[in-house]
Amino acid sequence: xxxxxxxxxxxxxxxxxxxxxxxxxxxxxxxxxxxxxxxxxxxxxxxxxxxxxxxxxxxxxxxxxxxxxxxxxxxxxxxxxxxxxxxxxxxxxxxxxxxxxxxxxxxxxxxxxxxxxxxxxxxxxxxxxxxxxxxxxxxxxxxxxxxxxxxxxxxxxxxxxxxxxxxxxxxxxxxxxxxxxxxxxxxxxxxxxxxxxxxxxxxxxxxxxxxxxxxxxxxxxxxxxxxxxxxxxxxxxxxxxxxxxxxxxxxxxxxxxxxxxxxxxxxxxxxxxxxxxxxxxxxxxxxxxxxxxxxxxxxxxxxxxxxxxxxxxxxxxxxxxxxxxxxxxxxxxxxxxxxxxxxxxxxxxxxxxxxxxxxxxxxxxxxxxxxxxxxxxxxxxxxxxxxxxxxxxxxxxxxxxxxxxxxxxx
Amino acid sequence: xxxxxxxxxxxxxxxxxxxxxxxxxxxxxxxxxxxxxxxxxxxxxxxxxxxxxxxxxxxxxxxxxxxxxxxxx
Numbered sequence: 001x002x003x004x005x006x007x008x009x010x011x012x013x014x015x016x017x018x019x020x021x022x023x024x025x026x027x028x029x030x031x032x033x034x035x036x037x038x039x040x041x042x043x044x045x046x047x048x049x050x051x052x053x054x055x056x057x058x059x060x061x062x063x064x065x066x067x068x069x070x071x072x073x074x075x076x077x078x079x080x081x082x083x084x085x086x087x088x089x090x091x092x093x094x095x096x097x098x099x100x101x102x103x104x105x106x107x108x109x110x111x112x113x114x115x116x117x118x119x120x121x122x123x124x125x126x127x128x129x130x131x132x133x134x135x136x137x138x139x140x141x142x143x144x145x146x147x148x149x150x151x152x153x154x155x156x157x158x159x160x161x162x163x164x165x166x167x168x169x170x171x172x173x174x175x176x177x178x179x180x181x182x183x184x185x186x187x188x189x190x191x192x193x194x195x196x197x198x199x200x201x202x203x204x205x206x207x208x209x210x211x212x213x214x215x216x217x218x219x220x221x222x223x224x225x226x227x228x229x230x231x232x233x234x235x236x237x238x239x240x241x242x243x244x245x246x247x248x249x250x251x252x253x254x255x256x257x258x259x260x261x262x263x264x265x266x267x268x269x270x271x272x273x274x275x276x277x278x279x280x281x282x283x284x285x286x287x288x289x290x291x292x293x294x295x296x297x298x299x300x301x302x303x304x305x306x307x308x309x310x311x312x313x314x315x316x317x318x319x320x321x322x323x324x325x326x327x328x329x330x331x332x333x334x335x336x337x338x339x340x341x342x343x344x345x346x347x348x349x350x351x352x353x354x355x356x357x358x359x360x361x362x363x364x365x366x367x368x369x370x371x372x373x374x375x376x377x378x379x380x381x382x383x384x385x386x387x388x389x390x391x392x393x394x395x396x397x398x399x400x401x402x403x404x405x406x407x408x409x410x
Numbered sequence: 411x412x413x414x415x416x417x418x419x420x421x422x423x424x425x426x427x428x429x430x431x432x433x434x435x436x437x438x439x440x441x442x443x444x445x446x447x448x449x450x451x452x453x454x455x456x457x458x459x460x461x462x463x464x465x466x467x468x469x470x471x472x473x474x475x476x477x478x479x480x481x482x483x
Contacts, residue, residue, distance in 0.1 A: 146420055154470065163468065171464040172419050178471045197471050274461050277423070281454050281461075284430045288450045291433040295443055 020096035027101065033092035038064065038103060039111060042084045053080065057088065057103070065102035066090070072106045075246070077215055085111040109216075116216055120223050123250055127228055133253045139237040141257060144272050145205035147174045149198035149236075151191055154179040158210040158241070158262035165266035169273040176201060182211040187221035191251075192230040199235045206269055207234060209251055210241040210262040222249035231255055241265025364397035371395070374402065419460045426453040 014022070027033050040057030047053050051070030056063050066088060080086060090105040109117075127133060148166065152158045154177060166173055178194030181187045191209065198207050209231065211222065221227070222242045231238045231254040240255035241262040252258040259265035356362055360370065371380045374391035386392075390405045429450040433443060 144420070163466065167466040171466040172461070173466065175466065175468040176471060177468060194471075274464065278458065278461055281423075281426070281457050284426055284450070285454050287430050288433055288447055288454075291430070292443060292447050295438075295440065299440060 017096065020094060020099075023101075024094040024096065027092050027094055030092070035089075035091065036103075037087055037089050039085070039087045040064065042080055042086055043082050045080060045082050053105075055080065055082075057086075065100050066105050067102055068105040068108065076108060078110055080108060087111055116220065120250070123223065123225060124253060127225060127250065127254070132228055132232055137232065137256075139256045141237050141239070141269070141271070142205045145170075145173060145269060147176060147201065147204050147206075148269055149176050149178060149194075149201065149204050149207040150210065151178045151180060151194035151198065151207060152210040152262070153182045156182060156212055158182075158212040161212070161261070161263040162208060162210060162241075162266040165263050166270065169267065170270040171274065172277075173270070176204070181221075183214070183218050183221055188224035188226050191221060191224075191227050195227075195230040195234055195238070199233075204236050206236055207238045208241060208262075208265045208269055209238055209255065210265055211243065212262060213244040213247070216247075219243050219247055219249055222251040224250065227251050228254035239265045239269055361397065364395065369394050369396050417456045417460060419457060419464075422453045422456045422460070426450060426457060429453065 038057060040059050040063075043056045043058055043063075045053070045055040051073065053066075053068040053073060055066050055068075057066050058064070068088075068090075086108050087110075088103065088105045089107040090103045092101065092103055094101050131137075150159065150162055152162070159177065163175065166175060176198060178198050180190030180194045182191070195207060195209065198204055209222075209227075211219065219242060222240070228250050231240070231251060237256040238254075239257045239259055240249070240251045241259040241264060242249050242251055243261075245260040248258075257268055259268050364370070372378060372393045372395065373380060373385070374393050377393075378385070380386060380392065386405050388405055388407055392403050392405060394401050394403055429446050432438065433446055433450070438446070
């Protein structure tokens with residue numbers, strides 16, 4: 001109690017409400033009372049329409065009122081009833097309206113589960129210390145598993161969930177079941193054998209170790225160190241899908257990937273679905289068309305460039321050059337020839353002139369004439385060759401005339 | 411690239427991916443590219459067909475000694 005300083009003879013008087021509040025504060029701030037586990041037997045259990053649970057926990061010597069709000073009850077994995085031995089966790093407080101001290105419960109489990117849980121924590125700590133859960137041990141999953149091993153019960157819902165999921169996502173896959181019990185004393189050995197047997201298949205890509213939801217006892221086979229070692233010894237990656245989302249088992253920690261449920265395990269095992277594959281095939285077809293079109297367009301451009309270059313180096317150009325040269329040459333030749341000819345023509349004319357000056361024709365033009373016998377055509381150059389009345393021809397410069405010797409020689 | 415007698419999706423798909431890589435990344439002669447293209451078309455048809463007709467296959471390893479498994483389907 002806090003100390004109060006009052007004059008002697010006077011009392012501090014609380015109202016009921018203020019004392020109740022004070023009591024509540026005391027209880028709610030107490031280190032032990034605000035976070036406490038209590039074991040006892042349920043009695044006076046009731047669950048009104050509100051959904052909250054009201055009950056009394058008792059043992060041989062005492063009893064304690066308990067409330068569990070509706071919001072906390074979803075985590076219960078059993079139906080509490082009168083006479084059941086349970087362990088509850090919660091915080092103590094005072095309920096002023098009812099005038100009672102009570103425990104506000106946030107967790108409740110049957111007696112025994114607490115022990116199992118401690119055992120679980122000890123095993124987990126030990127295997128963790130051994131390095132069995134080390135992140136660097138986790139292997140990557142194949143993106144496209146062809147053969148998937150499943151270790152589970154052949155009659156369980158987990159198998160059907162896995163098969164349905166695989167059928168929907170990747171029906172190309174081949175599933176090999178290693179049937180085993182998944183609860184009971186023989187289950188851990190069966191699970192270990194299943195993992196071992198599946199590893200003997202050379203073309204196996206992946207193993208799913210699965211079980212549907214259940215109580216902590218039901219899932220206990222997956223909290224076995226032999227199962228954990230078998231998972232780590234597996235040649236191929238192992239996905240665990242045990243129980244529900246809130247359940248964690250040793251197998252989950254040892255696995256390369258923990259899936260919250262068997263269905264989720266099958267989904268995580270098939271990152272690529274047939275839908276993805278179909279889309280990829282369509283995409284590849286389009287890329288093939290594009291690649292080929294690009295190639296053809298490029299080749300066409302190359303061809304065009306080659307044609308241009310060919311034209312630049314074509315013989316036709318050289319022929320044109322040659323023809324031009326030929327034309328020029330011909331002109332030069334003609335000029336040279338004309339020059340030559342005119343030179344020689346001049347020379348020839350001179351010679352002709354000189355020749356003419358000595359020719360008989362030139363003599364005739366100066367007044368001389370040539371007389372020939374009209375019959376014998378012999379030139380008459382002496383008297384003796386003539387006789388009276390002899391017909392003769394006189395050659396003048398511009399022609400011949402006929403004549404006759406007239407008479408006696410003078 | 412070897413032709414599969416019985417078409418196998420993984421092999422066909424791997425070949426298809428190889429073909430598109432070759433078509434996209436290398437300086438192929440046109441004739442060879444056309445051959446690859448034809449082969450690619452063939453493979454993509456096979457792959458699509460296999461995807462459409464795929465049925466999940468399951469087999470069971472010889473069972474462990476029968477034990478009650480408690481879990482109900």
